[in-house]
Amino acid sequence: xxxxxxxxxxxxxxxxxxxxxxxxxxxxxxxxxxxxxxxxxxxxxxxxxxxxxxxxxxxxxxxxxxxxxxxxxxxxxxxxxxxxxxxxxxxxxxxxxxxxxxxxxxxxxxxxxxxxxxxxxxxxxxxxxxxxxxxxxxxxxxxxxxxxxxxxxxxxxxxxxxxxxxxxxxxxxxxxxxxxxxxxxxxxxxxxxxxxxxxxxxxxxxxxxxxxxxxxxxxxxxxxxxxxxxxxxxxxxxxxxxxxxxxxxxxxxxxxxxxxxxxxxxxxxxxxxxxxxxxxxxxxxxxxxxxxxxxxxxxxxxxxxxxxxxxxxxxxxxxxxxxxxxxxxx
Amino acid sequence: xxxxxxxxxxxxxxxxxxxxxxxxxxxxxxxxxxxxxxxxxxxxxxxxxxxxxxxxxxxxxxxxxxxxxxxxxxxxxxxxxxxxxxxxxxxxxxxxxxxxxxxxxxxxxxxxxxxxxxxxxxxxxxxxxxxxxxxxxxxxxxxxxxxxxxxxxxxxxxxxxxxxxxxxxxxxxxxxxxxxxxxxxxxxxxxxxxxxxxxxxxxxxxxxxxxxxxxxxxxxxxxxxxxxxxxxxxxxxxxxxxxxxxxxxxxxxxxxxxxxxxxxxxxxxxxxxxxxxxxxxxxxxxxxxxxxxxxxxxxxxxxxxxxxxxxxxxxxxxxxxxxxxxxxx
Numbered sequence: 001x002x003x004x005x006x007x008x009x010x011x012x013x014x015x016x017x018x019x020x021x022x023x024x025x026x027x028x029x030x031x032x033x034x035x036x037x038x039x040x041x042x043x044x045x046x047x048x049x050x051x052x053x054x055x056x057x058x059x060x061x062x063x064x065x066x067x068x069x070x071x072x073x074x075x076x077x078x079x080x081x082x083x084x085x086x087x088x089x090x091x092x093x094x095x096x097x098x099x100x101x102x103x104x105x106x107x108x109x110x111x112x113x114x115x116x117x118x119x120x121x122x123x124x125x126x127x128x129x130x131x132x133x134x135x136x137x138x139x140x141x142x143x144x145x146x147x148x149x150x151x152x153x154x155x156x157x158x159x160x161x162x163x164x165x166x167x168x169x170x171x172x173x174x175x176x177x178x179x180x181x182x183x184x185x186x187x188x189x190x191x192x193x194x195x196x197x198x199x200x201x202x203x204x205x206x207x208x209x210x211x212x213x214x215x216x217x218x219x220x221x222x223x224x225x226x227x228x229x230x231x232x233x234x235x236x237x238x239x240x241x242x243x244x245x246x247x248x249x250x251x252x253x254x255x256x257x258x259x260x261x262x263x264x265x266x267x268x269x270x271x272x273x274x275x276x277x278x279x280x281x282x283x284x285x286x287x288x289x290x291x292x293x294x295x296x297x298x299x300x301x302x303x304x305x306x307x308x309x310x311x312x313x314x315x316x317x318x319x320x321x322x323x324x325x326x327x328x329x330x
Numbered sequence: 331x332x333x334x335x336x337x338x339x340x341x342x343x344x345x346x347x348x349x350x351x352x353x354x355x356x357x358x359x360x361x362x363x364x365x366x367x368x369x370x371x372x373x374x375x376x377x378x379x380x381x382x383x384x385x386x387x388x389x390x391x392x393x394x395x396x397x398x399x400x401x402x403x404x405x406x407x408x409x410x411x412x413x414x415x416x417x418x419x420x421x422x423x424x425x426x427x428x429x430x431x432x433x434x435x436x437x438x439x440x441x442x443x444x445x446x447x448x449x450x451x452x453x454x455x456x457x458x459x460x461x462x463x464x465x466x467x468x469x470x471x472x473x474x475x476x477x478x479x480x481x482x483x484x485x486x487x488x489x490x491x492x493x494x495x496x497x498x499x500x501x502x503x504x505x506x507x508x509x510x511x512x513x514x515x516x517x518x519x520x521x522x523x524x525x526x527x528x529x530x531x532x533x534x535x536x537x538x539x540x541x542x543x544x545x546x547x548x549x550x551x552x553x554x555x556x557x558x559x560x561x562x563x564x565x566x567x568x569x570x571x572x573x574x575x576x577x578x579x580x581x582x583x584x585x586x587x588x589x590x591x592x593x594x595x596x597x598x599x600x601x602x603x604x605x606x607x608x609x610x611x612x613x614x615x616x617x618x619x620x621x622x623x624x625x626x627x628x629x630x631x632x633x634x635x636x637x638x639x640x641x642x643x644x645x646x647x648x649x650x651x652x653x654x655x656x657x658x659x
Binding site for chain 2: 227
């Protein structure tokens with residue numbers, strides 16, 4: 001079999017992606033189970049996209065991101081979103097120095113590589129907007145000075161699916177800025193036992209620092225080079241278009257159930273996330289399996305459901321499943 | 331200066347003389363001065379004037395003097411003289427009258443302007459006399475009865491609608507008879523030629539042979555060749571094994587077939603190899619050698635041939651079930 005530049009790219013990826021296994025291994029020293037979440041954290045890291053995590057409390061969301069930060073030798077900030085939080089508490093503010101008789105910039109916790117925005121929906125819209133703007137622009141303006149945020153910059157926002165009273169749900173346009181929305185589920189019985197053992201024992205597992213932020217930036221550049229064939233592009237657009245015009249894809253039953261389909265950001269993020277996924281799998285090209293692997297996390301927060309769908313208990317998961325089972329694989 | 335004034339005056343006089351010299355003639359003339367009651371008579375109106383004349387043509391009501399009825403009128407016809415200096419306008423009215431007597435058709439005024447003069451002038455025709463006689467009754471002869479209506483021969487066009495209606499009625503009657511007979515015999519209304527539906531393996535083998543004859547990879551279309559090859563195999567699996575192969579990835583297809591247990595392990599490995607090779611060509615720019623391309627097709631044919639028995643049996647079973655179920659239904 002004669003291969004062209006893909007062969008060289010494959011070899012390069014084999015070399016550059018060696019750290020992926022090491023990160024996963026170090027993560028599993030601290031986190032039991034949650035393979036899906038760890039994999040998605042890596043996708044977000046490699047594809048330069050932010051992640052919205054949804055799961056009940058106590059599923060190691062904070063621990064996972066903290067561990068990842070320690071493995072990468074990066075700065076980590078945890079911001080607990082509360083109703084009285086102000087944008088200045090997040091991005092920073094100008095403080096008057098009596099000694100120097102001038103205003104000085106005091107940077108907020110957003111100036112870190114990894115941000116855990118805990119329970120993002122507990123703060124009002126102005127704070128959410130401040131965070132989401134920083135996520136999009138990757139820069140923050142305090143007073144008349146603009147500061148670039150450090151690279152890599154990864155935001156993990158969490159949402160609690162329970163206790164919805166007194167919350168400020170993120171508007172659709174804001175949610176769309178998150179590359180992935182990951183649903184975290186409970187560990188299985190075996191994992192639960194391991195968690196107990198790990199937490200009651202005397203030995204405290206800790207992850208070692210094995211990689212530097214520069215390595216991540218280099219890996220990102222390589223991940224972007226992963227080959228995405230035109231056939232895969234067509235597959236992506238078919239999936240996204242099926243969410244917009246279901247009747248054109250033999251999904252007429254969903255016509256009255258989808259209020260709005262996935263945005264072009266979904267197509268972009270499907271491509272980027274699948275490239276990152278292929279990189280994690282140490283491949284230099286994207287295959288349909290990669291698209292299917294990331295499709296749920298990329299699309300679940302980008303499909304709007306009608307009242308009829310909610311009344312019939314149809315979720316965006318059902319719609320994505322049906323789309324994936326109907327759209328022809330190249 | 332004086333000479334100029336005199337010349338201008340002379341020219342003005344000459345111009346006035348020429349405008350007055352342009353004579354206008356109008357007349358209205360009856361074809362005849364006497365006619366029988368109810369008979370027709372023509373009244374010809376005529377205007378003659380210089381070519382620059384603009385005439386307001388006299389308008390007529392339906393009757394003249396109340397008794398003379400205008401039953402027809404021609405369009406106003408215009409003609410120029412050979413030197414195009416004079417214009418003649420004519421119109422012919424067709425008149426009748428149902429009252430005997432002596433009628434004087436009044437003067438008919440023609441109003442006109444002669445370019446460049448914008449003054450509206452009027453010229454009228456002379457009076458015309460018309461005598462309307464009654465028919466003389468010969469009292470010496472015996473009074474005869476009124477003649478009956480005349481028989482006019484019937485034309486083909488008059489009969490044609492009746493012929494067509496009769497034919498249509500006949501056709502409807504025949505159609506009803508034909509329909510009732512078919513129903514009685516329990517025969518279908520239209521006999522369509524039964525479509526020969528190939529079994530999945532027959533179709534797959536046929537398509538694979540067609541693919542070979544198209545010589546796609548030999549022409550450099552390797553990607554298209556492998557896409558079509560896997561397309562044929564996936565369609566075969568979907569139709570023959572009820573696995574949604576067209577909507578599944580290579581891994582999913584192999585796993586589904588493995589779970590089904592219909593494919594023998596070596597056959598499944600071969601299928602996996604063909605699909606994997608095609609995936610590499612389709613998504614990773616791989617270029618297999620000629621032997622590999624040829625082998626992929628041969629392996630495809632082998633896979634279909636070796637799995638054909640099961641598929642055929644499945645179809646046979648389905649058909650048998652359908653036949654068995656029919657009388658119960």
